[in-house]
Amino acid sequence: MKKNAIVGQSGGPTAVINASLYGVIREGINQEAIDHVYGMINGIEGYMSGTCMDLTADLTSDELELLKLTPAAYLGSCRYKLPEDLSSPFYPALFEKFRKMNIGYFFYIGGNDSMDTVSKLSRYASHHHSEIRFIGVPKTIDNDLVLTDHTPGYGSAAKYVADTVREIVLDSSVYQQKSITIVELMGRHAGWVTAASALARKYKGDNPVLIYLPETHFDFEQFTEDVTAALSKNSTVVICISEGISDARGKFICEYADAARLDTFGHKMLTGSGKMLENFIRDKFGVKVRSIELNVNQRCSGMMASATDIEESVLAGREGVKAAVSGLTGRMISFIRNENGPYHLECGTVDVNEVCNREKLFPSEWMNPRGTDVTQAFIDYALPLIQGEVQRKTESGRPVYLYRKSPVQK
Amino acid sequence: MKKNAIVGQSGGPTAVINASLYGVIREGINQEAIDHVYGMINGIEGYMSGTCMDLTADLTSDELELLKLTPAAYLGSCRYKLPEDLSSPFYPALFEKFRKMNIGYFFYIGGNDSMDTVSKLSRYASHHHSEIRFIGVPKTIDNDLVLTDHTPGYGSAAKYVADTVREIVLDSSVYQQKSITIVELMGRHAGWVTAASALARKYKGDNPVLIYLPETHFDFEQFTEDVTAALSKNSTVVICISEGISDARGKFICEYADAARLDTFGHKMLTGSGKMLENFIRDKFGVKVRSIELNVNQRCSGMMASATDIEESVLAGREGVKAAVSGLTGRMISFIRNENGPYHLECGTVDVNEVCNREKLFPSEWMNPRGTDVTQAFIDYALPLIQGEVQRKTESGRPVYLYRKSPVQK
Numbered sequence: 177m178k179k180n181a182i183v184g185q186s187g188g189p190t191a192v193i194n195a196s197l198y199g200v201i202r203e204g205i206n207q208e209a210i211d212h213v214y215g216m217i218n219g220i221e222g223y224m225s226g227t228c229m230d231l232t233a234d235l236t237s238d239e240l241e242l243l244k245l246t247p248a249a250y251l252g253s254c255r256y257k258l259p260e261d262l263s264s265p266f267y268p269a270l271f272e273k274f275r276k277m278n279i280g281y282f283f284y285i286g287g288n289d290s291m292d293t294v295s296k297l298s299r300y301a302s303h304h305h306s307e308i309r310f311i312g313v314p315k316t317i318d319n320d321l322v323l324t325d326h327t328p329g330y331g332s333a334a335k336y337v338a339d340t341v342r343e344i345v346l347d348s349s350v351y352q353q354k355s356i357t358i359v360e361l362m363g364r365h366a367g368w369v370t371a372a373s374a375l376a377r378k379y380k381g382d383n384p385v386l387i388y389l390p391e392t393h394f395d396f397e398q399f400t401e402d403v404t405a406a407l408s409k410n411s412t413v414v415i416c417i418s419e420g421i422s423d424a425r426g427k428f429i430c431e432y433a434d435a436a437r438l439d440t441f442g443h444k445m446l447t448g449s450g451k452m453l454e455n456f457i458r459d460k461f462g463v464k465v466r467s468i469e470l471n472v473n474q475r476c477s478g479m480m481a482s483a484t485d486i487e488e489s490v491l492a493g494r495e496g497v498k499a500a501v502s503g504l505t506g507r508m509i510s511f512i513r514n515e516n517g518p519y520h521l522e523c524g525t526v527d528v529n530e531v532c533n534r535e536k537l538f539p540s541e542w543m544n545p546r547g548t549d550v551t552q553a554f555i556d557y558a559l560p561l562i563q564g565e566v567q568r569k570t571e572s573g574r575p576v577y578l579y580r581k582s583p584v585q586k
Numbered sequence: 587m588k589k590n591a592i593v594g595q596s597g598g599p600t601a602v603i604n605a606s607l608y609g610v611i612r613e614g615i616n617q618e619a620i621d622h623v624y625g626m627i628n629g630i631e632g633y634m635s636g637t638c639m640d641l642t643a644d645l646t647s648d649e650l651e652l653l654k655l656t657p658a659a660y661l662g663s664c665r666y667k668l669p670e671d672l673s674s675p676f677y678p679a680l681f682e683k684f685r686k687m688n689i690g691y692f693f694y695i696g697g698n699d700s701m702d703t704v705s706k707l708s709r710y711a712s713h714h715h716s717e718i719r720f721i722g723v724p725k726t727i728d729n730d731l732v733l734t735d736h737t738p739g740y741g742s743a744a745k746y747v748a749d750t751v752r753e754i755v756l757d758s759s760v761y762q763q764k765s766i767t768i769v770e771l772m773g774r775h776a777g778w779v780t781a782a783s784a785l786a787r788k789y790k791g792d793n794p795v796l797i798y799l800p801e802t803h804f805d806f807e808q809f810t811e812d813v814t815a816a817l818s819k820n821s822t823v824v825i826c827i828s829e830g831i832s833d834a835r836g837k838f839i840c841e842y843a844d845a846a847r848l849d850t851f852g853h854k855m856l857t858g859s860g861k862m863l864e865n866f867i868r869d870k871f872g873v874k875v876r877s878i879e880l881n882v883n884q885r886c887s888g889m890m891a892s893a894t895d896i897e898e899s900v901l902a903g904r905e906g907v908k909a910a911v912s913g914l915t916g917r918m919i920s921f922i923r924n925e926n927g928p929y930h931l932e933c934g935t936v937d938v939n940e941v942c943n944r945e946k947l948f949p950s951e952w953m954n955p956r957g958t959d960v961t962q963a964f965i966d967y968a969l970p971l972i973q974g975e976v977q978r979k980t981e982s983g984r985p986v987y988l989y990r991k992s993p994v995q996k
Contacts, residue, residue, distance in 0.1 A: 185760075189756070189757045189760050218761070218762045221762070222762060246756070247753055247756055247757070248753070248756035248757050248759065248760055249760040252759075252760050252761070252762065253760040253761060254761065254762065255761075335983065338983075338984055339889050339984060339985060340883055340887075340889075342984065342985070342987070343657055343658070343882075343883055343886050343887055343888055343889070344882060344883065344886075346599070346656070346657055346658035346886060346888075346987065347599045347657070347658050347882045347883075347885070347886040349658065349662075350595075350599050350658055350659040350662050350663040351628070351662070351663060351664065351665075352628045352631070352632060352662065352664065375984065376984075378987075378989060379989075468881040468882060469879065469881070470881075471878040471879070471880075472753075472754060472757045472878060473750055473753055473754065473757075475757070476753050476754075476756060476757040477750075477753055478753055478756075479749050479750075479753070479889070479890055480889055480890075482983070559982055559983060562983040562984070563982075563983040564983070565980070570975070572969055572973075573745065573748075573892070573969060573972040573973040573974070574748055574749060574752065574785065574786075574972070575749060575752065577752070577756065577788075579788060579789075
């Protein structure tokens, strides 16, 4: 007997989370065993409050193709942690909803926290002899999931950072006077996104000449030495830092900003790490300095998405459906890169319980000993992930994305 | 007898200032009357200190094609105001350099301040019976030059803002909870760049639902009413503001934060309007709020440049050379749009003295009476300028730009 599938998106937006959704829907349509593919609006939280839609019935094939290249999260997202206690009434209520909708397959596209959701649901199902299969489809620009070569979303973020920092380097280099530009990039704990700024370099010694990740303790004295050395060699110095750099005591650098500064309304003005270091350099060196915080477009730029990332994200969605139909549950799709020869990717599955609540940090062997640059091994790892630009439909000069109509109430 | 030409770039970088440089070089090669085309490194300031290069001899045809699509300012730039007093020894020193290099044609690509340079040099030349012809080629993302339909650089900035804000709107809309996102855009006095955020909308009522330009006095009470109304209609509210919004007393909104500093020109550094309003909203409304400052990539994004802007910028450079060869001096190239029918552009020239030191502000008739949105007339004006994406050469997944080798000393 055919069963229905349901899919949700969770956590922060990316440029390619909808490509994985596309993969789930397309493969769901392909599979004999699957009837409808439903979408939870705003993840498990929205689904519990009654919102979902029929993705197989409500979207045309043309709309699906638009979905594939639409950034952010078409279904809407949530940040909702399921109860730790599997005897919570939350679970039977949820499974009753599944039963009513004849759900046989559940897909959740997201990062660490989403894998925690898949873990809990699959464990609950196992205890209660439910036949519903639960599969996690990885997604995070942070690239911090374990047991996968990389995560869907990282390649596009890396491409955005590489191309955008290259533009900033050109912009910074137009005047004669010495100047320092600090670029603050995403990454509270893991430096993968910031590391990608090394891809902006065109030649050896090109900017950014200094790169600081959260994995290395930041030290103001060493920073002063690093900047002094950089200024002696370069008229234009571009420095890339993660938002989450912290010192040996674990104190975030942004916390060193004069947090007591109030505006005229008496509000505290919060300052980021980039702004903090900008002020530090201005005081210490007296050179022209500015800081730039690359913001949410790092994670959601449709215009600068990596075509490789899009295709791999579609694959992750498709493979998720195939895994579920083949009988697997409590697994996350993982990417396996061939060890030798040209870049080639295959998918496998891993135990979702071993993924959730763990973080894959940037490896120390891919940093130089001083903690101010990444090595060629990282460049070799990251370059294949940013290949290819997306050919997208435009309308009056602007990209066409798929917008959700009002949610269907169930 | 053949004469040489010299060209410089001045003021802030744009995505297309090199396209105009390309136009000058290509047309310089075309023209019988012109022998070499020299480039001043770092504008008139660098030239006075002895740095320039031979653009016709030093660049291959392939390199020229790369130059056309390279953002920022290939020759380097300067912010250098020529002496007001035309009897200053600066002028004979400069003209002696021109004489030694057999310069007959001088092109300066830039905005207001650069046109001031062209004005002074052409007036000095006139007083001293020099036959050198001085032509200004317009350039500024601010679109604030008078006597031209628009300026090269504006279309690309507008396209970047439209596409980037559309991504921010999608990113902002993924969660269920009410939220406000403030996007701070470039524009100290003129609101043209911020106005382009209206192009991000896909449908009537789409975000950004509020747009504030420097041309309208900002009022905190009215802002509170506007935000209240917007929140009652929309779960997700995106607000776009110019960095230079100010109140009826002329006080910049960012000055209500305490951190305003002066840059090396004594300009106030305007980096805080968005952050200021973020704090104001958090305090007043208690909703989830964040601010995003779109930074220098607004002006220098090669990846998201407008193909129309690139082509028009090339045209401006070419027309500058033609104008000089035809005998004109003390003129700026201007864009003339056909009044009726489909978008079509022709070039003319205008008196550079009437351009310099004036600003074309955003017209009040293109704002709604409340000063919170632009009209359809502006959309109709701006849309043709953002058409077309650039097909560029890539290398290992990254855009290939032309980098300058060490400057040639003369």
